[in-house]
Amino acid sequence: MVRDIAAKSSAFFKPSSRPLIILAAATGFASAGLNGYRFWQSQGQASSASEITQAALPQVTTVTALGRLEPKGTVIKVSAPSSSQGSRVETLLVQEGDRVKTGQVIAILDDRDRLQAAYQEAQAAVKVAQVNLAKVKAGAKSGEIEAQRAEIARLEAQKVGNEREQQQTVARLEAQWQGETTAQQATIKRLEAELKNAQIEFQRYQQLYTDGAISQSAFDSKKLNVDTITQQLDEAQANLQKIDATGRKQISEARTALARINATNNQQVSAATATLDQIAEVRPVDVAAAQAELNRAIASAKQAQANLTQAYVKSPQDGVIFDIHTRAGEVVSNDGIVEIGQTNQMYAVVEVYQSDVNKVQPGQKVQISSNSLKGQLQGKVDWIGWKVQRQNIINTDPSENIDSRVVEVHVQLDEPSSEKAAKFTNLQVKAVIDL
Structure with missing residues (x-):
């Protein structure tokens, strides 16, 4: 179932x-x-x-940055040598806008004549040293000995003449000082007597004025006479002090010059006397000493020539005179004498943000524009700076970052663009770099 x-x-x-x-x-x-x-x-x-x-998302194909125009090698400030600080420009040989060549003299300093004289003196010393060396090598001769004795006699006579002339100068200054002092003292005594009489007269008139015997104007005239003579007396005393100080200073300087002349003349006579002793006998040591003296004179002449060369301020390069800071008659400025730039090749120094600089490579094409220029300038990146620095060229847009970190990119302008930019050094421009 x-x-x-x-x-x-x-x-x-x-x-x-x-x-x-x-x-x-x-x-x-x-x-x-x-x-x-x-x-x-x-x-x-x-x-x-x-x-x-x-x-x-659009693909970035350009880098845009602000920059400035400047000549190749930047602008050079040409100044006087450091040894010529404090000198004045005697002659200025250039003007703004002139083109100059390397080594061209642009200015002559006021110490040229002094340095020229020092150089000529050094050359003369070389000739003297050469003559002395030749004498030592030739040996002692009676004619040379007599000539050296005559030289000593000439130097001694010159010494006496120089000393007498300077002593006369000192005496003249002392007499002048004494005469001016005496005259001024007499003037002071005269004014003191006049002041005394004026004061007595004023006191007498003051009593008359108090008694109502004379008018206000007569009283005031006597008071004015006292004030005038007092002022004249003060001026005369001040002039006396000035005359005394000036006279003492002039006399002191003249005496110092006299001492210097004596020392120089004694040194010259001693040197001539030593030379006379040296030419009496030819010895190797004498020849060596004369040769050393010649070498020293030659070195001094070279130094004097170098110093003279520094009085001529020369251009270190080909270029154009941008600005003149020191003109004829003025002390050389801290900014130098002139500014020179090589305007035949202009550059644009572009400040590229540090975040964009890795996109910039040498050879890239650059378009430069400014409201002051007709059309655009063309160039290419030449080289890129080695340091990151603070932005120097600021955009007028208040929303822009004014403390950016940038790298300077140097753009070489082509020949037509360089010609257009030659007169616009330091002009702010906008640069577009094709990547």
């Missing part, structure tokens, strides 16, 4: 299980297809979004 029931149950379920399996399989395939479509669609949308994003 049980078997019959089971058999019936199996017979009942068997025919109906097949559609269920087919339905389940169809449902699975449909779900898989739907999921696959959604995945494909999401991938397509992501790809489209990526393409749209890439298309929306």
Whole structure:
């Protein structure tokens, strides 16, 4: 019975299980297809979004920065040598805008004549040393000895003459000082007497004025007379002090000059006497000493020539005179005498932000523009600076960062652009660098 029931149950379920399996399989395939479509669609949308994003972002092709124009090698300030500090410019040989060549004299300093005389004196000393060396090598001769004795006699006579002349100068200054002092003292005594009389007269008139015997104007005139003589007396006393100080100073300077003349003359006589002793006998040591003296004179002449050369201020390079800081008659300025620049080749020094400088390479083309220039200037990156520094050229836009860190990029302008920019050194420009 049980078997019959089971058999019936199996017979009942068997025919109906097949559609269920087919339905389940169809449902699975449909779900898989739907999921696959959604995945494909999401991938397509992501790809489209990526393409749209890439298309929306512009590609950077230029770097823009501010800069300034300057000549090749920057602007040079030509000044006097350090040994000539405090000198004045005697003659200025150039004007603003003049073109100069390397080594061309642009100014002559006021110590030229003094240095020229020193150089001539040094040359004369060389000739004297050469003559003395030749004498030593030739040996002692009676004629040479007599000539040297005559030289000593001449120097001694010159010494006496110079001393007498300077002593006369001292005596003249002392007499002049004494005479002017005496005259001024007499003037003071005269004014003191006049003042005394004026004061007595004033006191008398003061009493008369108090008694009502004279007018106000008569009283005031006496008082004015006292004040006038008092002032004259003060001026005379001041002049006396001035005369005394000036006279003493002049006499002191004259006596100092006399002492210097005596010392110089004694030195010359001593040197001539020593030379006379030396020519009496030819010895190797004498020849060596004469040669050393000649070498010293030659060295002094070279030094004097070098000093004279420094009185002529020369241009260190070819270029154009931009500015003149010191003119004829003026002491050399701290800014030098002139400014020179090589305008035949102009540059633009561009301040590129440190974040953009890695995009800049030598040889890249650059367009330069400014409101002061007609059209654009063309150039190419020549070289890139080696340090990051603070921005010097500031944009007028208040929203811009005024404390940026930049690197200087040096742009060489082509020949037509250099000609246009030659007169615009330090002009602020805008540069566009093609990457």
